Amino acid sequence: MSDIYDIVIVGGGPGGMSAGIYGSRSRLKTVILQKGRLGGQAATTEELENYPGFGRGTTGPELMQAMADHAESFGTEIVRDEVVDLSLNGDVKLLTTKSGQVYKAKTVILALGAEPRSLNIRGENKFRGKGVSYCATCDADFFEELDVIVVGNGDAAVEEAMYLTKFAETVTIIVIHDEGILDCNQASAEKAMANPKIKWVWSSVLQEVKGDGLVESVVIKNIKTGELTEMQINGVFFFVGTVPKTELLKGQVDLDEQGYVITNEQMETSVAGVYAVGDCRVKYLRQVVTAASDGAIAAVAADKYLAEEEDFKVRVLNVKEPVWVAFWAPQVEASINAIADLEQWVAKTGTNVKLVKIDTYRNQRLVERYAVDEIPSALLFHKGELISKLSGSFSPEDLDNQMNLAGF
Structure with a gap:
């Protein structure tokens, strides 16, 4: 499969469906890959009364089908196929399915779910949802x-x-x-x-x-x-525990001792551009409503991630000329002054060097990626490569020296 998706969602439960709705509604090319029946655990619940806005008489399968229809109405593709292999590092992530298809993704949302630990007692499965x-x-x-x-x-x-x-x-x-x-x-x-x-x-x-x-x-x-x-x-x-369906993720993203995916509040995993939602992640409450919330957050975070990555590529990594990237923060006065000095220096230097300003508060991912631990900091890039770095206070002479050392 040659197309690159903005978001590939693995799992079609409430978290995955919600991510699909928010992703497609943001005009992102989105696909949900789901093994078997849509809806996850919620689809096995005969009566579901505690999802806001849906009262008595609501069934899990009905609610999950409504979510699927909602996602598809915004353009989400839903494919019945099982992901059997993952390669999550790099700008393009690769997901191989049981049918042999390879899906390429700029971001991945993992909605793999969990299941109650079964004791395999006679009648346990037969009466599930019926007592x-x-x-x-x-x-x-x-x-x-x-x-x-x-x-x-x-x-x-x-x-x-x-x-x-x-x-x-x-x-x-x-x-x-x-x-x-x-x-x-x-x-x-x-x-x-x-x-x-x-x-x-x-x-x-x-x-x-x-x-x-x-x-x-x-x-x-x-x-x-x-x-x-x-x-x-x-x-x-x-109540003998739950088991996350994360066997596929071992060695791919950070998991806790029980096998649940570790995320932050933006649903980000330890791998850039990879998110986890719903019952498969470490969380306090595992319910349909919290899974749906996770999915919305992850899709919005993925949208922001894609916008930031594309902007940085266009303004910095894909530029032929040398680019000074200045990291600043509006609450740090020294960084405001440094930005002003850097702008004046670039203006005097001429058109062979460009300046890009990065607000550290709004771009924490770039701050972490390039280990910016002091504000202000200035990083020199050329043809996508980081050439040098100045941290803390720096003078026009420091900038000249770095340009000379880089051969410009």
Whole structure:
């Protein structure tokens, strides 16, 4: 594939769709590459009531299809194909798909998602979205005045169980350890123990989820005696962790110990021009609404990145004459004076040298790329190459000397 896309988005969940909408609406050539069904985890949610503006009766598949239609209406291409290889360094990033296509991109937005860690219990997958849930924030209100169980006893499991007590009649936590032993922090354990709505089943594991269309009961196994007990229940919440789908990114971008992509507030990864959004990145809350927010931020950041890169290429890197690039900041008086002196020096020197001024506040990426650690600083470029650098205060004589040393 010879075309170069402004943005290639890997993943068609809410984060990827949102990025597609914002990217295409900014007149950027944008494509979403999605393995299989569009929508990510959200597309497997039968009822989705907490996305702003969409009330009761909204389903995950319907919302995701609406997002896809919205993105396509602005010109986003959506291609059903799986990315199997990446080359993210350099000005043009390369993405190879399972079908053998190679997509070229100026920027890449990674929306790979994550999935709940499955225990592969009998009935778990069968009743997913039909009484089996992995998110109390998403689904707690569906179980108002009903009885639910929680599988897991770490910090997240106990905190989510506490949240569930706002809605459910009873919340039973199944714990693999002996009575009184929990994996969560002590403060959470004490609060949970004191909550009258929370019940405990110790030294046990979940054996099976049963029902006719919806969850109706579970089978619990005591690991000490082997005894099986069937409990009538309306819902099962698994809180045993999530797994980011970032295997493809190892060695490509920085990941944390759990495999989540590390980003800043602009969704930038450790590689210039590469962004990560949604559940695959390190974040506080993993919801459809936060993934959509991530996608919007990443697309806007990518648009700004492309504009800055193109401007710098046109004004500096692609210029045949020598170019002095002056880094300044409006709040640093010394840099304002230095800019004025540099302008006068360039005017006296003649047309064989050009001057480009860079506001460090608005161009942090260039500041980091060229290790500008003092304001003002002046960098001399010629035919795309950095020739010399002056930091702090500098005089016309310093500029003359650098030009002479460079052979101009």
